Amino acid sequence: MTTYWAAQAWLPDGLAADVRLTVASGRFASVTPGAQPEPGDHRLPGVVLPGFANAHSHAFHRALRGRTHDDGGTFWTWRERMYALAATLTPDAYLDLARATYAEMVLAGVTAVGEFHYLHHAPGGTPYDDPNVMAEALRTAAREAGLRITLLDTAYLTGGIDAPLQGAQLRFGDADADAWAARVAAIRADETLTVGAAIHSVRAVPLDDLPRIAAHATDRPLHVHLSEQRLENEQALATFGATPTRVLADAGALGRATTAIHAVHLTPEDVATLGSTRTGVCLCPSTEQDLGDGIAPGAALHAAGARLSIGSDQHVRIDLLAEAASVELHERLAGETRGVLSPSELVTLLTTGGHTSLGDPTGGRLAVGSPADLVAIRTDTPRTAGADPGQIVLVAGSADVDTVVVNGAVRVDAGRHVLGDVGAMLGTAIRAAWEEAR
Numbered sequence: 329m330t331t332y333w334a335a336q337a338w339l340p341d342g343l344a345a346d347v348r349l350t351v352a353s354g355r356f357a358s359v360t361p362g363a364q365p366e367p368g369d370h371r372l373p374g375v376v377l378p379g380f381a382n383a384h385s386h387a388f389h390r391a392l393r394g395r396t397h398d399d400g401g402t403f404w405t406w407r408e409r410m411y412a413l414a415a416t417l418t419p420d421a422y423l424d425l426a427r428a429t430y431a432e433m434v435l436a437g438v439t440a441v442g443e444f445h446y447l448h449h450a451p452g453g454t455p456y457d458d459p460n461v462m463a464e465a466l467r468t469a470a471r472e473a474g475l476r477i478t479l480l481d482t483a484y485l486t487g488g489i490d491a492p493l494q495g496a497q498l499r500f501g502d503a504d505a506d507a508w509a510a511r512v513a514a515i516r517a518d519e520t521l522t523v524g525a526a527i528h529s530v531r532a533v534p535l536d537d538l539p540r541i542a543a544h545a546t547d548r549p550l551h552v553h554l555s556e557q558r559l560e561n562e563q564a565l566a567t568f569g570a571t572p573t574r575v576l577a578d579a580g581a582l583g584r585a586t587t588a589i590h591a592v593h594l595t596p597e598d599v600a601t602l603g604s605t606r607t608g609v610c611l612c613p614s615t616e617q618d619l620g621d622g623i624a625p626g627a628a629l630h631a632a633g634a635r636l637s638i639g640s641d642q643h644v645r646i647d648l649l650a651e652a653a654s655v656e657l658h659e660r661l662a663g664e665t666r667g668v669l670s671p672s673e674l675v676t677l678l679t680t681g682g683h684t685s686l687g688d689p690t691g692g693r694l695a696v697g698s699p700a701d702l703v704a705i706r707t708d709t710p711r712t713a714g715a716d717p718g719q720i721v722l723v724a725g726s727a728d729v730d731t732v733v734v735n736g737a738v739r740v741d742a743g744r745h746v747l748g749d750v751g752a753m754l755g756t757a758i759r760a761a762w763e764e765a766r
Contacts, residue, residue: 329357330736333369334376334704336717337361338675339694343718347376351700351736359694370738372704373730375717377675378692379439379701380648381682383610384551384589384639386444387426387466388417391758393644403557403619410642411496414447416764419456422447423465425761428753430473431745432646436726437703439475439734442610442639442686444526444551444589446482446500448511453498459511467521474739474746475520476699478686480551481512482526483541485533489567500528505537509544522687524549527581529556530564530572538579542586549585549687551610552576555598556590556621573598582607587637587685590615591629592622599625603632608685611677612641613654623658627668637682647726649705652678656722674721700736705729 330351337347339361348363349356365371389410396409417425426443433441447462449455458464463479470477484500485508487493493501502508517523525545527533529552533541542550555561555572564572573594576582582601587608594602602609609629616622619642630636638651645651652674659668669677683691690698705724706712715723732740739746747753 331369332372333365334372337376337694354700354735356696356698356700374705374707375720377703378679378694380437380678382433382438382441382640383637383682383685384641385441387429389642390429391761415496419461419465421761423469424757426466426469427472428757430470431747431750434474434732434739435745436646436648437729437732439701440686442478442480444480446484449499460515463515471520474734478522478524480524480526482528483508483533484528488531489563505540527552529553530575538581542581551587554588554591555593558593561593571598573601577601592624599628599632602634608635610637610639611655612639613651614644615641618644623662626655627659635681636677637685638677649724653722671719671721702733704731
C-alpha cells in the first residue's frame with residue numbers, strides 16, 4: 329500500500345488540511361483529513377487536486393502548434409493545413425506523436441484523455457490490414473505516457489452536408505454507418521482504454537445515420553462537434569431547417585452520455601435543449617481564441633443544467649489550468665462582470681465534469697474508491713506565491729505542476745515526466761511527421 333500526505337488537498341466538499349491518502353490496487357483506500365504525516369508517506373508540495381480530465385483531444389494536431397499563423401485566415405483555411413498533415417501520417421509516426429503529446433498532457437496534470445479519433449485508414453481511404461491499427465497506436469501511446477484514454481472513435485462519413493469525402497478526408501471515412509460500427513466493435517477495452525463513440529458533426533454524418541450511431545453508442549460516451557462555426561449553423565438551417573442542436577435532439581443523440589464539443593454559436597433554444605437533456609458540453613477556450621471561433625456561452629449552459637468540461641482540442645497549448653481560467657475570463661469579457669464561475673466550479677470542470685464525460689463518474693475525486701489520481705501544484709512559484717490556495721485554479725498553470733499520480737503511480741515528479749525529456753520527444757516526433765507530409 330502506498331501513502332501520500334498533503335498539507336492542503338481538494339476533497340469533494342472543498343479544501344482540507346493535513347490530508348493523508350492511501351492507495352491500494354490503483355484506487356484510494358482511505359482519505360483522512362487532519363492527519364499527521366507518518367514515516368514512509370510521500371509528502372506532496374503545495375495544493376493537491378484530483379487528476380484532470382482532458383475531455384477533447386486530437387493528438388496529431390499537436391504538430392500544428394506554431395505552424396499556422398503566417399497567413400492569418402479562418403478556421404477553414406487552418407483546416408487545409410491540418411488536412412496536409414493528416415494525409416501522410418503512418419501508424420508509427422502517429423504512435424510517436426501521440427505518445428509525446430500525451431506525455432505533455434501528464435506534465436500538465438492530465439490523468440485521463442478523450443481522444444476524438446478519426447484518422448482511421450491509410451492514405452486514399454484503403455483500410456490497413458488491421459483496420460484499427462491507428463487506434464491501437466493511441467492505446468499504446470496512452471499506456472506508455474501513463475494516462476487513461478477514452479477512445480471516441482468517430483463516424484465521419486461525408487465531406488460536408490450531402491458532399492462526398494475527398495482528399496485527406498478519405499482516411500477518416502468508413503463505407504457507411506454499419507462498416508463504422510463493425511470496425512468499432514472490434515476494439516477491445518482494457519484497464520487503460522474505454523471504447524466510446526463520436527459523431528464528427530452534422531456536416532459529416534448523413535441525417536438518417538445519426539439515430540443509428542446514437543443507438544450504437546448506448547451505454548458508452550458519445551461526443552460530437554457542435555456549432556463551432558457560424559457556417560455550420562447556416563448550412564444546417566438551409567438544409568434541415570433546424571440548428572445542429574435541434575438536428576441532434578431530433579435524432580435522439582443528446583442526453584447524459586453525450587458531450588457536445590465547442591458549442592459556441594448557440595441560440596437560447598439550443599442552450600435550453602442541451603440543459604434540459606443534461607447533455608455535457610466541453611469548452612475549448614484556447615482553440616476558440618486561436619481560430620477566432622467566438623466565445624461559448626458557458627455560464628448560460630451551466631445555469632441551464634449542462635455538465636461542463638474542458639479540452640485542449642488542437643493543443644495550441646496543453647495547460648488545463650489555463651483552459652479552466654479562460655472559461656471564467658471569457659465570461660468576464662462577454663458579460664463585463666467578474667466571478668461568473670467560482671473557483672470550485674472551475675475545479676469541477678477540470679475534474680469530475682471531464683471524467684464523467686469520458687465515462688467514469690467515479691473519477692476526478694480524492695475519495696475512497698475513486699481512481700488514485702492526483703496533481704500537486706506548487707504554491708511557491710513566481711505565478712502562485714501568495715495566492716489563496718482556494719483560488720489557485722485562477723493563477724496556476726502547467727509550469728506549476730510538481731507531481732502527478734495516475735492509478736497510484738507517480739508519473740511526474742518535481743516537474744519531470746518518467747519518460748524523460750518530453751520537449752525532445754515532441755521535437756523528434758513533430759519533425760518526422762512533417763517530413764512525411766512533404
